[in-house]
Amino acid sequence: MTSKTEKVYQHFVPKFYLRLFSTNRNSIGTYVFGGDKYVKNAPLDSVGGEKYLYGEDGQIEDWFSEFEGIWDNVLKKIIQTNSLKIDKEDYVSLLFFIFLSDARSKNIADINNKFINELAILTNNVDPKNKKIKFSDKIVEYKIPNYYPIASAEDVVPIMVDLKFVLLINNTSSQFITSDCFVCKYNQFLLDKNHIVGYGYGTIGFQCFVPISPFHCLMLYDPSIYELKTNKNILVINNSKEIYKLNKLFYYNSDKYLFFNNNYDKNRLDVLLKDKDKLKEDDNTVLKNNDNQYLLRLPNRCIKKNFNINFIKTKKQSNKIKIEINKSAPIKPIAERLNDDKYETPKHVLKEIEGKKFYVQKKG
Numbered sequence: 001m002t003s004k005t006e007k008v009y010q011h012f013v014p015k016f017y018l019r020l021f022s023t024n025r026n027s028i029g030t031y032v033f034g035g036d037k038y039v040k041n042a043p044l045d046s047v048g049g050e051k052y053l054y055g056e057d058g059q060i061e062d063w064f065s066e067f068e069g070i071w072d073n074v075l076k077k078i079i080q081t082n083s084l085k086i087d088k089e090d091y092v093s094l095l096f097f098i099f100l101s102d103a104r105s106k107n108i109a110d111i112n113n114k115f116i117n118e119l120a121i122l123t124n125n126v127d128p129k130n131k132k133i134k135f136s137d138k139i140v141e142y143k144i145p146n147y148y149p150i151a152s153a154e155d156v157v158p159i160m161v162d163l164k165f166v167l168l169i170n171n172t173s174s175q176f177i178t179s180d181c182f183v184c185k186y187n188q189f190l191l192d193k194n195h196i197v198g199y200g201y202g203t204i205g206f207q208c209f210v211p212i213s214p215f216h217c218l219m220l221y222d223p224s225i226y227e228l229k230t231n232k233n234i235l236v237i238n239n240s241k242e243i244y245k246l247n248k249l250f251y252y253n254s255d256k257y258l259f260f261n262n263n264y265d266k267n268r269l270d271v272l273l274k275d276k277d278k279l280k281e282d283d284n285t286v287l288k289n290n291d292n293q294y295l296l297r298l299p300n301r302c303i304k305k306n307f308n309i310n311f312i313k314t315k316k317q318s319n320k321i322k323i324e325i326n327k328s329a330p331i332k333p334i335a336e337r338l339n340d341d342k343y344e345t346p347k348h349v350l351k352e353i354e355g356k357k358f359y360v361q362k363k364g
Contacts, residue, residue, distance in 0.1 A: 005058025012106045012146075013048030013180055013259070014064070016072040020079065020213045021178060023262040031258040031269060038269070041262055048180060048257070050106055055144045064104070071097045079213050084167045084233045095160045096153060098210055098220065099201070102183040103149035107255040107301060112149070113141040159202045160220075162334045166233050168209075168217040172240040175214035175264055177247050177272075179254030184209040184303060186249065189225045189314055191306035193323045198300045202335035204321065207312075211250060214261045222332065225318045228311060235311060245307045247272060252303055 022028045022044065030042035054060035074090050074097075086094070102108070120140045121133045133139065170176055189205030190196075199206060208220040219235075221228070228235060237243060251258065251272055260269070323329060 004056045005061060007058050007061045008051055009045070009049045010051070010053045010061045011049040012053060012104050012109075013182065014068050014071075014101075015044050015048075016068050017075075017101075017178075017182070017212075018044050018048060018259060020075060021259060021261050027262060029260040029262050029264050031260075031273070033254075033256050033258075038266065047259070050109075053106065053109060053144075054104075054146065060144065060147070060150065064100075067093075067096070067100075075212050078167060078218075079216050082167075082169060082216075082234070084165055086165075091165070092157070092161070094165065094218070095157050095163075098183055098208060098218075099153050099156055099160065100150060101210075102181075102185070103153065104146050105181055105183075105255070107181050108149050109142075109145035111301070112145040116140060116142060156201055159332065159335045159338055162222070162224075162332060163206065163208075163220045164223045164233075166219045166221065166228055166230055166235055168219055168246075169234060169236045170215040170217070170243055171236050171238050172243050174240045174243045174247070174268060175261055176211040176217055176243070177250055177258055177260040177264065177269075178211045179250055179259060180257040181253050181255050181301070182210060182250070184249055184253040185301070186303050186307075187329075188306065188309065188312055189222075189318060190323065190329055191304070192314065193325075195323050195325055195329055196304040197326065197328060198304075199302055199329055200300060202331045204330045204332050205318070206332070209246065209249060211246075214264070217246065221312070224332075225315060227313050227315050237311065239310075242310060244272075245309055248275065249303060249307050249309075251275070252305060253301075 018028050019025050024041075025044075027041040027043050028047065030039045030047055031037070032039070054064075070093055074086065074093055078084060078086070117138055117140050121137065124130050125132050185200070186207040186209060187199045187203060187205045188207060190199055190203070201208075204222060205225040206220075206222050207226070208218075210218045210220075212218055258269075321330065
């Protein structure tokens with residue numbers, strides 16, 4: 001019998017990441033949506049986690065711990081030097097950090113549990129001999145709901161290697177905030193074309209924003225679609241309105257919590273929270289038509305509101321790309337090439353993948 005790990009409270013928002021926003025390294029400003037609760041100094045040991053989220057044996061929690069020290073060092077170096085002077089290994093490590101931070105979130109766990117539960121209920125209800133079960137009932141869930149998203153990292157990261165990093169430096173008095181879903185997937189190219197079907201890491205025009213301190217934010221983007229005026233991959237933002245747009249993006253992407261520096265101006269938070277347009281993420285897994293036919297889908301969390309971020313410009317030639325509003329968006333060339341057996345993933349990427357293989361026994 002496998003013994004239980006001593007790591008009962010398992011963080012889906014890593015403590016090292018929260019410390020990058022903390023004044024004292026022990027606590028952080030927190031806003032809880034459910035109870036409309038503001039806490040100036042919430043202990044890091046008790047926020048951004050869930051009891052046994054990654055299993056009672058501690059294997060996945062220990063697996064994450066192996067890499068969090070590496071990610072912490074890379075992010076600290078970026079913050080302290082105000083630069084993106086990173087080598088190929090650091091670059092791929094950041095890609096893993098971004099993907100896995102997304103995959104390990106409590107929101108993803110909740111979506112997966114809802115999906116498998118409603119699949120079981122739908123399967124039961126199809127047979128007229130069975131007693132009907134309400135979709136609101138809870139009858140089944142994964143032991144480790146994040147397992148498969150986490151395990152897919154070695155398949156997804158290779159389609160991210162064509163994306164380019166930019167470091168956004170906040171040169172205003174308004175600080176960046178973050179949240180329990182701090183990897184903000186975005187696609188201004190598709191949103192400009194009113195395409196809101198959904199998108200992911202392999203979609204053309206993909207962007208991603210990850211705040212890493214009150215004054216630093218990583219941006220990952222598709223360089224075939226966008227152009228930015230940067231200096232050595234650095235973009236300094238002097239306009240507080242642009243910072244507000246980004247914070248609004250982070251707010252929209254959040255699930256149940258916002259996090260911020262202990263000294264963050266509460267008045268600024270109140271202004272942000274007064275925006276009642278925060279979109280409820282479409283997490284419906286079961287869709288039904290007028291003929292009582294069902295469609296089961298796994299929702300893809302991504303922002304579907306256009307924030308019109310001014311420092312991002314779409315290249316003129318990208319306007320020639322045909323986008324069909326009600327169909328899936330085109331995928332990037334690298335995603336297409338990965339379907340070709342002759343395509344070889346770059347060696348430095350393979351090396352990093354091998355070092356981060358998900359060597360954990362699969363569980364339901």
